[in-house]
Amino acid sequence: MSCALHASDMPRAKPVSVNGVVVPRAEIAREVQHHSAGTPIAAWQAAARALAIRELLLQEARRLAIAAEPASDAQGRRETEEEALIRGLFEREVKTPKPDRDICRRYYEQNRRHFRSADIYEAAHILFAAPRQHGTAYQVAQADCAAVLEQIKRNPERFADLARAHSACPSSANGGNLGQVTAGQTTPEFERALAELAPGSISQAPVATRYGIHIIRLDRKHEGRELPFDLVADRITEYLEESVQRRATAQYIARLASAARLEGIELAGADALSVN
Numbered sequence: 001m002s003c004a005l006h007a008s009d010m011p012r013a014k015p016v017s018v019n020g021v022v023v024p025r026a027e028i029a030r031e032v033q034h035h036s037a038g039t040p041i042a043a044w045q046a047a048a049r050a051l052a053i054r055e056l057l058l059q060e061a062r063r064l065a066i067a068a069e070p071a072s073d074a075q076g077r078r079e080t081e082e083e084a085l086i087r088g089l090f091e092r093e094v095k096t097p098k099p100d101r102d103i104c105r106r107y108y109e110q111n112r113r114h115f116r117s118a119d120i121y122e123a124a125h126i127l128f129a130a131p132r133q134h135g136t137a138y139q140v141a142q143a144d145c146a147a148v149l150e151q152i153k154r155n156p157e158r159f160a161d162l163a164r165a166h167s168a169c170p171s172s173a174n175g176g177n178l179g180q181v182t183a184g185q186t187t188p189e190f191e192r193a194l195a196e197l198a199p200g201s202i203s204q205a206p207v208a209t210r211y212g213i214h215i216i217r218l219d220r221k222h223e224g225r226e227l228p229f230d231l232v233a234d235r236i237t238e239y240l241e242e243s244v245q246r247r248a249t250a251q252y253i254a255r256l257a258s259a260a261r262l263e264g265i266e267l268a269g270a271d272a273l274s275v276n
Helices: 025-034 040-063 081-093 101-110 135-154 156-166 170-174 188-196 229-259
Strands: 016-018 021-023 120-129 177-181 207-209 212-222
Touching (some): 021 040, 040 229, 120 135
Antiparallel strands (some): 016 021, 120 212, 207 212
16 A cells, blocks of 8 residues: 545544644555555544654653754754654663674574575576466467477587577577676565576476576576675674664554553554654
8 A cells, every 4th residue: 555545535433632732644545655564444544643653752852852953864854843852762761782792693693594695696588578367468478488408418518508598688699698696686586586496407397486487507507605704793883782772662653652641543562653
């Protein structure tokens, strides 16, 4: 759900208020566009929670007489007064310890598999372009792919010629050669197929992705290497700091919510206790 809603589009519900301050339905309707959800009502509820939390934090910042000092970044973007108030509140009230080197080292040892360079694949493919939802065209692409795959199984050396003749990808001009690819550069289905192939082999069955149907050849694979701790220490420190900060912020909001008078909204649960 990403499009804006009018307040009148939603079923009438009890007004949302925080300690007697009503969150206008029109503001919730405008906020909806910032919340993805499976249904309009779920997006509306997510927007209402976000604005209720914002109101709760602003009330607390004003109660504590936090001074708004809007910051700006290198691009000239400047915080609003309300954003500055909430940031100031968190800086004053939410204290979190910084992870030391020993903590970061333990995290590294426990998660070594995540700290390695990406595998690099040298691959080629033949694409028969047809999204699955294009029924007849997709069936034709399946048949064409199956016929070409049978030719390749009989004569693997013809892969490049058949790519030039049949592939709908610009790589056809190079015999289907994609050069070097790593994780994230192709679709998940394509990546899984590459990972299952042995160097020098060709997919024995068509591989379907959102672009159509592929025949894939893996020429070479360069295994990723484990990254040393010193190279990733800063990244680990940043991740752990953010993780602790998120949990501490959620706990702080939960304490404020438990003491607040809330109507028309519930702020229970970890998903609800976050601020955008």
